[in-house]
Structures are given as structure tokens and as C-alpha cells.
Amino acid sequence: METKKQNIVILGAGESGVGAALLAKFKGYNVFVSDAGKIKDKYKTELDENAIAWEEGGHSMEKVLSADEIIKSPGIPNSSALIKEIRKVGLRPICDIEFAARYTTAKLIAITGSNGKTTTTYLVHHVLKGGGLLAEMAGNVGVSFARSIIKDEADYYVLELSSFQLEDMYEFKADIAVLLNITPDHLDRYNESISEYGKAKMRIIQNQTAADVFIYNADDKEIEKQLKTHKINAKTLPFSLKDESVEGGFYRDEDQTITIKNKLTMSIHDLALKGKHNVQNSLVAGISGRLVELRKDNIRESLADFTNVEHRLEFVAKVNGIEFINDSKATNINATWYALESMHNPTVWIVGGVDKGNDYEELIPLVQEKVKAIVCLGKNNSKIIDAFSGIVDTIIETQSPVEAVGYGYQFAKKDETVLLSPACASFDLFENYEDRGQQFKNAVRSL
Template sequence: MKLVVLGAGESGVGTAILGKQKGYEVFVSDKGTIAKKYKEVLLNNDISFEEGNHTGSKIFDADVVMKSPGIPDKASLVVALNEKKIPVISEIEFASKYTEGLIVGITGSNGKTTTTMLVNHILKKGNINVGMGGNIGESFAQQVAENSFDVHVLELSSFQLDGIVNFAPHIAILTNITPDHLDRYEYQFENYINSKFRITENQTENDFLIYDYDDEVISNWLKNNKVKATLLPFSLETELEQGVYLKNNNIIIKYKTEEKIMNKSTLVLKGKHNTKNAMAAAMAASLLKVRKDTIRESLEDFEGAEHRLEAVLKINGVQYINDSKATNVNATYYALESMKAPTVWIVGGVDKGNDYLDLMPLVREKVKAIICLGVDNQKIVQTFYNVVDLIVETAGAEEAVKVAYKVAEKGDAVLLSPACASFDLFENYEDRGNQFKKAVREL
């Protein structure tokens, strides 16, 4: 059997290692340059590869192709593979066949990284042999090849779910659905929604779908579509017959029995969205028989994700906050919603079809100045020029931070929450966040 891997990043190289271990003849093809660390892994494992181009003759004799999530379905090579009826799957589809471990799969437009890290943190504290992967950390395929975890906690992007056939997590979590990545879905929100719901399409009645009851997009889809899994919603607004809800500010889990987990005021992560992330994680951990005291302790001592509302430094009474991971409007909405101080907001990058009007009430209420950080900031300027007195365009993290330093006064906050992808000026959102933090430390 021949396995061809398109893209030699984390998921590609992990799949190649697992494929070789399982007896496939493996060939890795990357159109770009393969990073040094991944090239070394391929060489050490004696896996044949090419970089800088895709050689058709070496690809079209594959029995199965694993494509990296970054390669769109419309890419000519993928179209050609489909025409030749060669199966094109994602890493999670390939790797899930080879693990005995239970899978907790987590998707959604926002909150999936934090929720994934929360579930992993709680299960570790509960002494469960757990591995975390997918869209975060080490590749799932490599973990399957090198460890035998009892539970895999996987952050799943819609792109990874687009490439599944039989993949079915025992527990699926859907945090929320808001327009994102529409450039990959013909600018049809419906296509993106369906993509997210693929997380539950192969689940059975013995599996669970944990989801946001307050999210209209999710609720409407569930009204019109059948799901086999047991539904366990979470809500901040409604007392539920089954699921997770608030009663007198206490987080209550109700499934078979009813248990009070904790008061939401003691959650270490603040903001409504984080209460929801905590509820989803608590429900998943409870299904996996983690004691409620362990769940409570874990939610009280969790340290958040880097680049997600990360407090960097306080300088002259001004708090600098790195939320570089906010690559869409909804993520920035959460960030602005959680701001208590007058805010100097650094925003901009590669716009994925954003509608900034959703942010208008929060910008009116909280933002005193906007600093644009992107090659093309026209849409941001047009949206907010009537609302915010000062809008400045900058061409890099260092300049943006210096301007913010001049504008901000004691008691203010400077928030990097770009609402956009980062590929115009930076390698990725981590690079953007790290450059921001470095510039703040050098003030």
C-alpha cells in the first residue's frame, strides 16, 4: 500500500511516521521548503520526500493521500486526485484507525484551543493517561505511533474535519459557530456550518455531543438535522433538563445525577466565553469519570493559552495584553467584552471577509484609539473613523507598540486583538504575538 503525504508540516510528518510504522510505502511531497526540524525527522526515519514541487508520477500511484489542512480542496492537485478516485483524507482520519484510545474531539470557531487545554489539564489531574494534539501541540498521528494513550484530546479545525470518512470521537465538543474562513467555503456560511458538524456525523448513540445551547446557529442546525449522539448542551441563560447550566452562579452538571461543581466566580479564566469553555470541559471530564473536586481544582488553577488574552506587562500604569490568537471578529468581540479599562486597540492583518460592525457597540464603549497593524487597513478605518477620535496606521509590531505607548495613559489597557490572519506581516499568529511581546518588553 502506498501512502502519499501532501505537506511536510506537523500533521504531514506525523502521518508519515505512523504510515511507515504500519507498513505503508510512504512518500512526502511539499510544494514549499520543508522546515529543518521536519526534514531531519524524515531523514532519520528513512522516509522519501520531495520539496519545492509536486511530482505527479510519484503522487498519482498512491492508494491513499493524506493532505495537510492548509491545502485547499480546490487546489489543482487535489482536484486531479479526486477525479482519479484516489481517496484524499486528513491526518485525524488516518490516525484514528490505529488507536484504541477514546477520542475527545473539540471544534468551534472560537474557544477550541482553551477548551482543549482545559480538558487535557483536568484529565491529567484526574490521573488519566491522556495525550493532547490535533490543531495544537504534537501531531495526533505521531502520538498514536509513539504512545498508547487511553484518551486523546484533539483540537479540530474545520479543514481537518473536511477530510474525514469514518472518524468518530466518543465525546465531541462544539464551542460555537460564527463566520470564519469563509474564503475556503465559497463565502457560504452554510458550508462552514456543515463542515463543523461533521464532528458528529459518524457518532453513535453511545457517544456524546456537548454544545453551546445559547448559540443560535448550532440550535437551528440541530432543529433541522438528526444527530445520533446523546446531546449534552451547556448554557449561561437556561436551566437545562440535561447538560451544564448556571444556578445561583453555580455551575451545575446534570446527566443521570445532578452535581454542583463550583461557583463561577472562582474560575481562573474570566469572561462569559471562558465560563462556557469551562462548562464544556467539565462535562467532558465528568463523562470520563473524573471526580468533581478534581474538576473544580483544575478550573481554579489552569494557566491559559499563550497569545490568548495574555497579560504581558504593566508599564506606567498601562496593562499590555497579547490576544494575537484572535484571528476573527468573534474572538476579538470576546476580548473587547472582557476589557474593564479604556482600551488602545491594535487591530488588522489579512481580512477573511470580516464584518467589523458587530464590534461597534463595544468599540464605542471601550476603545479610545485604534492602531492598525496590516498592509491594507481601509475597511477598519472606514468602519470606525466616526466613532474613535484617533486611528493610526502602522507597519509592524514595534511601531504599533511605540504609538500605543504614546497614546495610552495611566489606567488604560493596550490590547493586541487583530481580528484577522497574520500572513501579511508575520509568519503566523504566534510570531505576531511574540513580536508584540518583545516590543513591549523593550519599551
Template sequence: MKRIVILGAGESGAGAAVLAKSKGFDTFVSDMSLIKSHYKELLDNQNIAWEEGQHTEELILSADEIIKSPGIPNDAPIILKLKAKGTPIISEIEFAGRYTNAKMICITGSNGKTTTTSLIYHIFKSAGVNVGLAGNIGKSLALQVATEKHDYYIIELSSFQLDNMYNFKADIAVLMNITPDHLDRYDHNMQNYIDAKFRIAQNQTPEDAFIFWNDDPIIKCQLDKHGIHAHLYPFSAMKENDAIAYVDDNEVIINEPIAFNMEQEKLALTGTHNLYNSLAAGISANLAGITKEHIRKALSDFKGVEHRLEKVARVRGIDFINDSKATNVNSCWYALQSMTTKAILIIGGKDKGNDYTEIEDLVKEKCSGLVYLGLHNEKLHDFFDHLGLPVSDVQSMKDAVDASYQMAKKGETVLLSPCCASFDLFKSYEDRGDQFKKYVCDL
């Protein structure tokens, strides 16, 4: 019997284990951290062996194939030993794709992928399509393949997930943008990160679709290098020669495969970055044959994504916005660009090799103060202090909320848009955003 070992027992790992067990594999799960109780219960119910707080090498190195959590770096000691043995290492998405004939709509990008994925899912669900949401959001694709069986899956893919995908194919691939991110995981080599993102189009044929932002300079110059075989569907904010979707005279227009239009002001999501998200989602739904009426309705009544420019409260004339999902500089750039008032920016966390030059001018223009939230704020001081803005150093979310509240004037906005990963002080960006909302509501 083929032995499959799953490294990491979070959402993807536990789901992969259930699918592996259901297909008759000798299945074992190992996690260096403690496993959450509901995942333990899921594994126990399926009679799947597991361990936590360690990686027992003799149980792992005996595997015929490894399914790796995307959070485990490729240079982790156990991974290096497996590579030395030549053991195949794949992602949960790669594994799940072997056991379903469902259509796959896959979304990646440095920014906007969660909103775009959620919006596409909303359109499909509203239209009555039998659809699942998976990848970085929703339930594990593997668990859904094992227990639910959908006709379509809308899948948000990080570069880490794409790294360990080889034969999986997206019927519709969406690449929103590419800006520097996670460079600490890619040897601080931007090309390595770019190559990971373009893996979303690998294995595509001329019958498949590749949707991308036409104005992204990196995507444009890398298209030929990566030899995309799918039909190209470029979108842009404005009408251009190549773009098949754009805005013209306040009308959202999609020309292929079926002509579609709607008034821009009726889009539920506002701001330039959300226009791109809406265009990509509209093209995806159009390609899948969803009616114009369903697309228009869903684009106009979508409620947005938690932790992404989420309005929390107005306290004594000061607005508080939770953009905890902004874990890179470009994402913070979009948030600052959308500000219509002066802002106190809460920034900081686990730096991933960030270059803050991209937001320097917007910080000068939009910010009236900065709150540095992190265990190590030296890089922020070195880069931003010369701007002469009031600055506060904090190491807890309560202190960040209190400091920004004291710094802000009536009519201004407090914006949590950290540019960084959350793991120095928080469990996740969701934990960081939830704490922000709690302490704002406590004011």
C-alpha cells in the same frame, strides 16, 4: 504495497508519515514550502522520502491515498488533479484514527476551542489519566498513535481538519459556537462553514456524547438538520429548561451524568466566554468518570492559554494584553467585552471575509484609539474611521506597539486582538503574539 503520499510536512504531515511508514506503506512526503529542519530529521530517521519547494506530479498522482495538510486549500491545483483522478484525500486525524482504540474527545468551534481543549487536557492530566493532546495543539495525533499509545486523546479540530474526516468518530464531541470565520475557504457561504463544523458529530451513536452551547442561535437551528444521534449535553450561562450545565446563584452546576457543583468565583478563568469553556470542559471530564475533586481542583488552578487574553506587562500605568489568537471578529468581541478600562485596539491582518458590524458598538464603547496592522487596511478605514477615534496605520509589530503606546493614556489598556489571520506580515498567530510581547518588553 499501497502508496500513501502526504502533502505538507508540518506537525500533522510528518506525524502521518511516521505512522504510515510504521504500518508498512510506501510513503512519500511533498511540501511546496521549505520543510523545517527537525521535521526533515524525523523523516530521515524513518527513511521516508520527501521533497520540498515543489509538488512532483508523477510522484503524487501515483498515490493510492493522499493525507492532506489542513492548510492546503481544496482548490489547490494538485488537489484538483487528484480529485479528478478519484484519489481518496483524507486528514491526518482520519488516518490516525484507524490505528487506535483510544477514546476520542474532540473539540471544535469558531472560538474557545483551544482554551477548552487545553482545559480538558489539564483536568485529565491532573487526574493521572494516560492522555494525549493533539490536533491544532500538542503533538501530531498520528505520531502519538505510532510511538506513545494513550488511553484518551483530547483533540482540537479546525473546520479544515473536519473537511477531510469521513469515518473517524468522536466518543465525546464538543461544539463551542459557530460564528462567521474562514469564509474565504468556503466560497463565502456560511452554510458550508456550518456544515464543516457539524462534521464533528458524524458517525456518533446514542452511546456517544455531543456537548454544545445551548444559546448559540446557529447551533440551535441546525441541530435537527444534521440529525445528531449522540446523547445531547447542552450548556448555558444561566439555568434553562434544556441546559444540563449552567450557573445558578454563583454556583457552577452540572446535572448529568453525575451531579457536580462548585463556586463560580473559584474558576481559574474569568469572563463569560471562559465560563462556557469551563462548563464544556467540566461536562467532558464528568462524562469520562473523572472525580468531582479532580475536576474542581483543575478548574481552579488552570493557567490559561498563551496568546489568548494573555497579560504581557504594565508599562508606566498602561496594560498590554496579547490576544493574537483572536483571528476572527467574534473572538475580538469577547476580548473587548472583557475590557474594564478604555483600550487601544490593534486590529488587522489577512482578512477572511470579515464583517466588523459585530464589534462596532463595543469599539465605540471601549476603545479610545485604533491601530491598523496590515498590508491592506482599506477595509478597516472604510468601516471604522467614521467613529472619529484616533487611528494609526502600521506595517510592523514594532510600529504597532510604539503607536499604541504613544496613543494610550495611563490607566488604559493596549489590546492586540486582530480579528484577522496573520499571514500578511507574520508566520503565524504565535509569531505575531511573540513579536508583540518582545516589543512590549523592549519599551
């Protein structure tokens, strides 16, 4: 029996911090929440209603350092002065996922990767629910895991995990761990090293035993490198779009089918989600469904009737035969590569925002093949203009979604597509990628 840690301090009062505070309070701890910024009103109300003490606009260090345990927001880097000071006194902050996992005996399916993890989390959850299982979705999507654990009514939790969350997880163990890909993203947090970033992603397999399963992308070069330096205790079920000998699931190009563990075969034309990357996501969901012993028919049905996540290749409307697609969630080059790869009509591409060290080189072949005009939507577009002038004749700069959508409508013809897939973060003009996507949709609907 663990000895009760009396005082818990939570750094950051977003959804994950407040969820952790509510769970800690529910479990009988003394809880204090501290946020360097402003706390949203709805969270203040919730903390007050549950008699949880909080502060905003800075940290009372004396109070923070007297904690028995600290739960921190994934947004606070471990290299920050705050965390260094905390570590000096021998405390090791954890994330809300680590804390919440202590209080459930449900099976945990944990999903990470640079791209596609939200869609895959939704899809795996949809397959489990479609098979009649009591499953909830948490982590980086929707409700925080800690908040879900207060009631703890699910038999399965499907958790989307970022590398930032994984960094602060030590005892957590996934029954099924999924690693989709490792591509350059957030490298500013990892000394510009993809290998360091990859190591954070590989923490998804820590504490796994032979009774657990690791599903990973056998085609990913960075994963391949990481596998050489990590001992894998779990049973491995790789998936591939190229190699039909893998044990998890594969795609056969000649007849456009996927085959999942124990021979569940399905035409990719029956999959709800289009594009090569979504074939990978569907393979993961199918393998997960087979692992929890769902019937093949149930899995087929769920993979065929899934509707996509908001802001991820989301169909918005057709206006005079021009299709508008919102892929605001594409905040890095790789995600945008997938979006462009799945376009079948000439495309007006809306791109730009806060550049995270992007190298646009790898998009050039796709842009040559598919893009007829580029509409920049950001404060500083020079890098995009340098990369694509000479490749695309029409490149225009805009400062608002209304303006960007207006140009898109002007440049596109009937049976063509206007695609918002920014390849950048949104913080120059928007609150977050959801705000950007919502404003784009509003602008399309007002055409």
C-alpha cells in the same frame, strides 16, 4: 483484518504531514512525502533519519497518482486542481487525524468551533490530567495526533479539529464530540456560505452511536439551524448561558455560578479564565470531566488553577500601571468580540492584518463602550478606519509591533489596557499569529 495498503503518499510536510509519515512508516507502509512549497529543515532531517522519501517545490503527479492512499494537509482545499486530479482516478484523500485514529483504542474527545477551541482543548486536557488520567492533547495544537499514536500511551486524546480537517474525515468517530460555536470564518473556502461551513463543523458527530456524547452550545443560532438538518445518534449534553433547563451545564447570572451535569456548582469568580466565552469553555471542560467520572473536587480545582494558552488573552506585563495583553490568536471578528467583552478598563486596541471578509459592524457597541484609541497594525487599514472613524477619536496607522506598542504606551494611562486583538490573519507582516504575538511581547518587554 484490513488489507495492507502498500503505498502511501502524503501531501504537505508540516507537523501533521510529517507526523503521518512517521506513523505510516512505523506501521510498515511505503511512504512518500510531497510538498509544493519548501520543507522546513527540521522536518527534512526527520524524514531522512527515518528513511522516508520526500520532494519539495512541486508534486510528481505520476508518483502521487500511483498511491494506494493519500493523506493530505488540511491547508490544501478540496477545490484545488491537485485534489480534483487525484479524485478523477478514484482516490479520496484523507487527513492525518483519520489515518491516526485507526491505530488507537483510546477514548477520543474531539473539539471544534470557530472560536475558543484551542483554549477549550487545553482546559479539557488540564481537567483530565488534574483528575489523574493518562491524557494527551493533539490535532490542531502542539504535536500531531499521528505522531502521538506511534507510542500510543494515552487512555484519552483531546483533539482540536478545524473544519478543514473534518472535511477529510470519514470513518473517524469521537467518543465525546464538542461543538462550541459556528461564526463566519474561512468563508472563502465555503463559497461564502456559513451554512456550508457549518456542515463541515457538524462532521464532528459522524459515526457517533447512542453510546457516545455530543456536547454543544445551545445558545448558538447557527448550531440550532444545523441541528434541524442532522440526525444526532449520540446522547446530547447542551450547555447554555441563558437556559437553566439544559442537561449539560448552565450559567446563572443572579448568583454568578455555573452548574455542571449532576450538580457540580462553582462561582465564576473562582474560574481561572475570565469573560463570558470562558464560562462556556469551563462548562465544556466540567461536563467532559464528569463524563469520565472525575471527582467534583478535582474538576473544581483544575478549573481554578488553569493558566491560559499563549497568544490568547495572555497577560504580558504591567508597565507603569498600564496592562499589556496579547490576543494575537484572535484572527476573526468573533474572537476579538470576546476579547473586548472581557476588558474592564479603558482600552487602546491594536487591530489589523489580512482581512478575511470582516464586518466590523458588530464590534461597534463594544468599541464605543471600551476603546479610547485604535492602533492599526497592517498593510491595508482602510476598512478599519472607515468602520470606526467618528466612533473613536484617535486612530493611528503603524507598520511594526514596536511602533504599535509605542503608540499604545503613549495613549494609555495608569490602570488602562493595551490590547493586541487583530481580528485578522497575520500574513501581511508576520509569518503567523505566533510570530505576531511574540514580536508584540518582545516590544512590550523592551519598553
